[in-house]
Amino acid sequence: MTEINQNNTNFVPTAAILTFGCKVNQYDSNAMRSTLIHKGYRIVSETQSADVYIVNTCTVTNVADQKARQIIRRVATKNPQAKVLVTGCYAESDRETLEGIDGVSLVFGNREKANLDQYLEKIQPNQLNSGLLQIEPVQHDAIREHANFSLSVADTGDRTRGIIKVQDGCSAFCTYCIIPYVRGRMTSRPISEIVAEAEVLSSSGAKEIVLTGVHLGSYGIDKQNMGDLTGKSNRETVADILEGVHSINGIEQIRLSSIEPMNFPFELVSRMANLPKCMPHFHLPLQAGSDQTLERMRRRYTTDEFIRLVDHIRSVFPEVGLTTDIMVGFPGETNQDFEESLRFVNKIGFSQLHVFRYSPRNGTPAAEFENQIPSHVSSERSKRMIEIGRKTADNFRKKMIGRNTKILVESITANYQGSGFTDNYLRTEINGYSGQINQIIPAVLTGIKGDIMQAEIIDVSYKNNNLDSSISPRLEFLDSNI
Structure with missing residues (x-):
């Protein structure tokens, strides 16, 4: 593997990575970050000027595609000299559209991420962007x-x-x-x-x-x-x-x-x-609380089976955090189906709800289903489902007040409170904490501010550690879910 010879060129190329979507994509981005560092690149924030930008896309919805295109155009416009590399699931599903965006240098799919080191040797980051690079992509079957x-x-x-x-x-x-x-x-x-x-x-x-x-x-x-x-x-x-x-x-x-x-x-x-x-936290994607809708989705479980799973989990972890994804406006979803989903979500009592509207994906069976739901109907259903989610989440948070927990401090707020998640995945601020990040702090949950739990430190020895501010540039994780 040929590395950049910084002694000969005095040029240290910079790179920024922007990531959309799930934690699988976050992992892939961190792995590509390791590749970039090994090849001699210095990682910078997306807000800084860079020689190379990698946009790791998601394509789970039309909105995800749209956001990816917007960020690609924004990066390419603000940094016309930079090489813009686009990868991820959107790159797999619609390479041609992405290659047509002005300023994009290279589009490669998920299966090609492991070839990033080879691509980096060909993009010449110290030269101006000259358009789409002609690099032969890895050949693969559509489903393999x-x-x-x-x-x-x-x-x-x-x-x-x-x-x-x-x-x-x-x-x-x-x-x-x-x-x-x-x-x-x-x-x-x-x-x-x-x-x-x-x-x-x-x-x-x-x-x-x-x-x-x-x-x-x-x-x-x-x-x-x-x-x-x-x-x-x-x-x-x-x-x-x-x-x-x-x-x-x-x-x-x-x-x-x-x-x-x-x-x-x-x-x-x-x-x-x-x-x-x-x-004690499980994210269980329910998708729908109606058996008819679940069957059309080909989800291979019923609401009764889902309840049995939840009851089993709660019998072992009584204070478990249960979070989920719910889709509204799936083709053929009747008013009755939707009302059943509302009641089911309320019955389970999730600690957090991620609600999204159905988005047809080309090549999937549901995109060809009859009775596609009008946008104004799915929008109204989304609002109602989000409101149910807020109520169940608030009820769960209230039940946790007075509970002892431990919190991994991920950041320090502007008013010097430690911020992180409880063991059962509730966002929490720790009052009176001015120590380091990446510390696990024993605390008691004392209240709620907005949708964030408030906590007090149980062991005072954790209060006055020196704050470590030597943080490397962040990978930009956009729209990431649990």
């Missing part, structure tokens, strides 16, 4: 197994959490979802690699690890055999990963990102209960 996990991270950047991608792709093919087409079929990463990467992140200072994937609950299905003569399968699950990461010194907290209700390994909950570093 993700080839490998050749991307890896060396540290957390300036983040307090270390994100590790444990699987990629999805084989569920929900009728509305484009992800299987842009991420490939589900494939699992070996546990030994995951644990090794967690050890690297721990050595770089990470105290919390977030395990992420496109379809986390199905981890291991692609590698299991049919079982032995007793019918017992040798499938490894997310619980096995948790146990491996749990054994690492320095890692104090472990979280799971979004985990689908289908293929949810029920034994995961009881095994987590025996792992004190595992945080």
